[in-house]
Amino acid sequence: MKKIIIISLVILGLAAGAGLGVLIWWLVRSDSPYETILLEGNLGAVRSTAAFTRIHGHGDMFWWFYPSVASSPMSRPVLLWLHGVTGIASSYLANFGMFGPYDANFDRRHDSWVNDYNLLFVDAPLGTGFSSSNWQNTSNTDFPGLDENADHLLRTLQSFYDIHGEYKNAPLYVCSQGDGSQLALALTIKLNEDNSFKDRFKGIILGNPVISPALALTKLGFYLEELGYVDAAGREAIENFSNVTSLLVESEQFQEAFLKFTFLGKYINENTGAVAVNLAHIVEKLYRSSLDSDYFGVKSYLDSLYPTDTHINNFMDTVGRAILHVPDTVRYDGQRELATNAFMETYMKPIVDKVEHILSNSDVTVNIYNGNLDAVSNTPGQLEWVNRLSWPGQAQFLSSPRETLVFNRLIEGYFRESNRLRFYWLNVAGQLAPIDNPIGIRRILNRITNN
Template sequence: MMSKKFIIILSVIASALIAGGVGVLIWWLVRENRYTGPFETIILENDAFGDVKYNAAFTRIRDVGDIFWWFFPSSEVDKPILLLLGGIVGFPHSFLLNFGGLGPLDLNLNARNNSLVEDFHLLFVDALPGTGFSRQDDAFKVSNTSDETVDHLMYTLQSFYEANTKYEDAPLYIMEQGDGSLLAIPLTIRLANDTRFSENIKGLFLGNAIISPALALTKLGFYLEELGYIDGLGREAIENFSNTTSHLVSRNLFDEAFDQFVSLGEFVNEEAGAIAVNLAYIVQKITRNSTDSYFGQRSYTQRALLTDAQSFMEGTIAPRLGISDVTYDQHRDSVIEAFRPVYMQPTVENVEYILNNHRNISVTLYNGNLDAVSNTPGQLAWIENMTWYGGNDFKASNRRTLSINRLIEGYYQQYNNLNFFWINVAGHNAALDNTEAVRVMLKMVTSESML
């Protein structure tokens, strides 16, 4: 038998080895930035903008990257949360809708008197890693599948609620525009079917949505000819362009259909005779060489806001938030490339699903009347053909006037949980072009006065 002294010595050595091993394990976990759960929350600076209250963070998702979110609470806790996600080809909303017109600060970092934060808690999320301040672990590994993307957003919302527990019972509305609908719609469905969030999610707002883009395109020739931008030959050229796009979609050649679709601005201006037309805001006067950047949307936004998004967010905002070593919107091209195979797939059935299966969730579609890409006649083509329980009643309902301070800012039509708003003097970025009309629309729907 071993002596008692020898047993004690072995015990001491074993304890040292175990302690050392644990120490090495902890060192390795810290060094490699590993963690046991699917995500962790990295809280950023929270007192960098004077009297404006906010909190911001990265939700670090294992093997994916960091998703940035920025929360501005309203002065009253019982207000709804308005969640604003980013899209695929446009500007991130941490810049565009935040500083462009809806957030509490303007581009000079002065308090905005008419911010939506008066009526809503605003939660801006750079939803796709590689866009905005969000970063991806692998620039060449970008998910475009609905399930994975929604998984990441669900982790982000869990991260947000854990850091903001007093808002966990607040009504939640998702607001998106353009191709942000590709993220907003499946996220709404997941939230509605998840018992943890099904009581929170109350509605979905989609502006100038990319939901059935090939079908909407079939009305573009008619739309531009009626406005006098093209003649009969131009309309014929655009209709041929539209037919080619629809044919590619019908054959499930979605990559080729995307390439065709995003060349629309160049085609309309070079082949259909509508010289210098900005399809995102057709009344804007532009030069012949201003039609690039996906329908002219990005160039229009830069001129409208009179600032460079990347330099502003990197040079002014990032240091105040304590974000270092960042290139804002660094991998947007990788995100666009990843979504090429799914961008043109119609998602009308998902809207139908929400309307039919979650009647307590409002679906509000709104359209700027000066957007040619998601033109209003084209949007109504798929909306009026949807298969849902209230389809006939919706089409039979009266269109009402949206009057604000005795000015006609638009019109709306409603039946049960579906609303459609025509927004006057607004293009693809309707929330910025006619902020007051969109503000009134949001308040009408969220107050449940329309339900």
């Protein structure tokens, strides 16, 4: 049945494209370091704009924008959503997998965020999703890393507003999940330095962020022992793993630390007595043979939610390509390994200083939420760095009461809020928090955006 749906949609997409005209409309700005390549195509009844921002000499950044279906969408917040190098690109995971207007079976998602917000999904960094780099060297050293991708994201936002200038007065929030927080923080600093974004840029939203991964890892043994997944010996094994990782970070052996850290799921399941634990969603029941094969278990968890015989990359290379008329020369996630290698030197570096810089040198709000079922970015480990932040408003934040997040009398989580820094504990949610607790996330977004 699923194959029939996919084939039918491909045919419909191609037919619709034929009616709209040939592939691409070019918007060329000779005085600009970038140009925008609009893709002709749409998905169902919900309007959208998809495009490549071509950064001259570097590559093409793909973005997909859904205007809110609410009344007066130009007054609604624009949520720019980012993932990172160890996850799944935004054009699939956030869009089809979590809160876009349609799910992976092309059923209309009635609780989609597009009901209240404008959604801007960007495949970043270059090399992930439909975004690609011009890199052609024989060495990985020149593939764009964190700082370069932050520059490219800034150009991409400028490109988006070139096309959709009607949203220039809408509040802008940079949002991320997991290690997408590294890109989100780097972009936030650049946006804060660019006066053209000053009035519209309101805040950064970090979901289960990877900010100080080695520090968060120091609490993993305690976390898993308290939940009963390991015993005292298992906790000791995890703490030994954590100590070695921390020493690698302290000695600035960041590549070695990254390789060890991404081995975490396999190590837990083979050396601590846990046997079958999905670190992305700790309460998922697994078969004994269901070991973590995709870094931290996000893909396997997503497969359990949306079972299909079509691989994500194949899905986007066929169905997604047909819907939007993406050129055949672009292969979905075709440079993922190169992009991951380019981030090895920065991934494990603590970036708490970037959070402190934003809090101390801007007016934007820093909003953090953490699902209590995510073992990698476990909440006790997150609070290790959050409670130690150094900025003028830290005392106010720490003295703010911890309050309850309630909807229809059910407790969805907790929160501590100050004027600039806010932390949200989210119940019954793992790394894919928008899927696990959509009501709680919506309440958090309402509080952050006053929407």
